[in-house]
Amino acid sequence: MLRMSRLTDYGIVLLTHLAAGDPQRQHNARELAEAAHLPLPVVSKILKVLTREGFLVSSRGVKGGYSLARTPAEVSVVDVIDALEGPIALTACGSGSCEREASCRVRAPWQRINRVVRKSLEDVRLADLVAPPPILFLPQQERVHVE
Amino acid sequence: MLRMSRLTDYGIVLLTHLAAGDPQRQHNARELAEAAHLPLPVVSKILKVLTREGFLVSSRGVKGGYSLARTPAEVSVVDVIDALEGPIALTACGSGSCEREASCRVRAPWQRINRVVRKSLEDVRLADLVAPPPILFLPQQERVHVE
DNA sequence: TATTTACCGGACCGCAGCGGTCCTCTATTC
DNA sequence: GAATAGAGGACCGCTGCGGTCCGGTAAATA
Numbered sequence: 490m491l492r493m494s495r496l497t498d499y500g501i502v503l504l505t506h507l508a509a510g511d512p513q514r515q516h517n518a519r520e521l522a523e524a525a526h527l528p529l530p531v532v533s534k535i536l537k538v539l540t541r542e543g544f545l546v547s548s549r550g551v552k553g554g555y556s557l558a559r560t561p562a563e564v565s566v567v568d569v570i571d572a573l574e575g576p577i578a579l580t581a582c583g584s585g586s587c588e589r590e591a592s593c594r595v596r597a598p599w600q601r602i603n604r605v606v607r608k609s610l611e612d613v614r615l616a617d618l619v620a621p622p623p624i625l626f627l628p629q630q631e632r633v634h635v636e
Numbered sequence: 637m638l639r640m641s642r643l644t645d646y647g648i649v650l651l652t653h654l655a656a657g658d659p660q661r662q663h664n665a666r667e668l669a670e671a672a673h674l675p676l677p678v679v680s681k682i683l684k685v686l687t688r689e690g691f692l693v694s695s696r697g698v699k700g701g702y703s704l705a706r707t708p709a710e711v712s713v714v715d716v717i718d719a720l721e722g723p724i725a726l727t728a729c730g731s732g733s734c735e736r737e738a739s740c741r742v743r744a745p746w747q748r749i750n751r752v753v754r755k756s757l758e759d760v761r762l763a764d765l766v767a768p769p770p771i772l773f774l775p776q777q778e779r780v781h782v783e
Numbered sequence: 784t785a786t787t788t789a790c791c792g793g794a795c796c797g798c799a800g801c802g803g804t805c806c807t808c809t810a811t812t813c
Numbered sequence: 814g815a816a817t818a819g820a821g822g823a824c825c826g827c828t829g830c831g832g833t834c835c836g837g838t839a840a841a842t843a
Contacts, residue, residue: 491638491717491753495802501746517818530804537820550811553818566749570638599648602713602760606638609756613749642831664789677833684791697840698788 491606497573499527500535501618504544504569508561508619515554535573542572561616567607569615638753644720646674647682648765651691651716655708655766662701682720689719708763714754716762 502525507516522532536555540547544564545555557564649672654663669679683702686692691711692702704711 491640492721493638494800498746519818528803531802533819534803540819547819548811549809549817549819551817552812553810555819574639599645601764602757605756605760606753609752610749613752617748666789675832678831680790681832687790694790695840696788696790696838699841700789700839702790 493570494574496531496535497570499525499531500539500569500573501566502527503532503535504539504557504564504615505618507545507555507557508564508615512557512561515548515552515556517554521555538573539569544569544572561619562614564615565611566613566615566618567610570610640717641721643678643682644717646672646678647686647716647720648713649674650679650682651686651704651711651762652765654692654702654704655711655762659704659708662695662699662703664701668702685720686716691716691719708766709761711762712758713760713762713765714757717757 503521506521506524518533518536519529521536522529525532536545536547539545540555544558546558547553547555650668653668653671665680665683666676668683669676672679683692683694687694687702691705693705694700694702
């Protein structure tokens with residue numbers, strides 16, 4: 490259905506991994522790459538972005554590595570997606586001036602869709618992703634509905 | 637944030653247009669293309685897909701054209717997205733056998749995200765998009781910037 | 784029956800952008 | 814100062830998306 494770049498996908502995977510054990514602990518790129526079964530350069534690239542965007546704190550040097558900047562409960566997946574995917578909304582509509590004035594009756598609808606999706610994802614935190622808590626019983630979804 | 641192909645975007649636009657006036661009425665490709673300010677071949681292509689997928693009924697010949705196959709209230713945007721975008725989930729994860737077994741602790745989380753988004757969009761019907769309902773009190777400026 | 788209009792199906796294509804690699808520089812530890 | 818690990822950015826092949834075009838068929842009109 491909707492699409493998301495593979496990099497973003499990986500980003501979530503990595504963050505989930507970071508959040509899984511002791512959130513304080515440092516993990517270096519190599520370790521994470523192995524854990525995720527992904528090529529090191531790719532992982533490295535993503536970690537750099539996540540650091541720049543404030544999700545991770547990094548330390549250089551021999552015992553360097555990455556650790557979460559915030560607690561898993563504080564991090565919403567929307568933020569992660571925004572950071573890795575760029576602030577591109579579902580439709581490019583809005584990036585600058587839109588010429589197709591007439592057709593932009595649909596702009597409002599799109600905003601609405603965007604908001605619905607956004608809102609529903611805001612409620613999903615990193616902490617929700619780490620545990621395999623059989624959600625089946627917690628009706629998480631009820632939080633999400635069209636306003 | 638999340639992405640959607642431009643074709644899908646156009647598709648929603650076109651359907652919205654179809655749903656706007658008298659849902660019974662027939663519109664031909666040329667007319668819709670002009671209304672949406674989009675090139676005819678593109679519009680034509682999308683309409684064909686939407687027809688094949690059962691959202692529209694078409695009639696050929698001189699007075700031919702397209703009209704909605706269902707009422708705007710019956711059509712969920714998820715369905716439209718699925719049809720135009722393909723059933724590709726947020727992550728390719730799940731399409732067949734996944735080798736990265738170890739890293740697939742994250743599969744469940746992703747499924748969850750997918751479900752949340754999906755569910756939230758299921759509630760948004762075509763009918764919700766045609767009307768400029770409550771929310772739009774803001775001046776044109778706020779329109780975009782979903783940031 | 785001829786002509787015109789409009790949809791149908793599919794082939795085709797340029798090109799942006801994505802995933803992925805590599806290399807140099809800087810910081811930290813021991 | 815030697816080894817390790819992150820920072821930053823250049824580079825690049827290739828897929829797939831947006832877009833175009835064309836030959837075919839069905840309906841309407843006269």
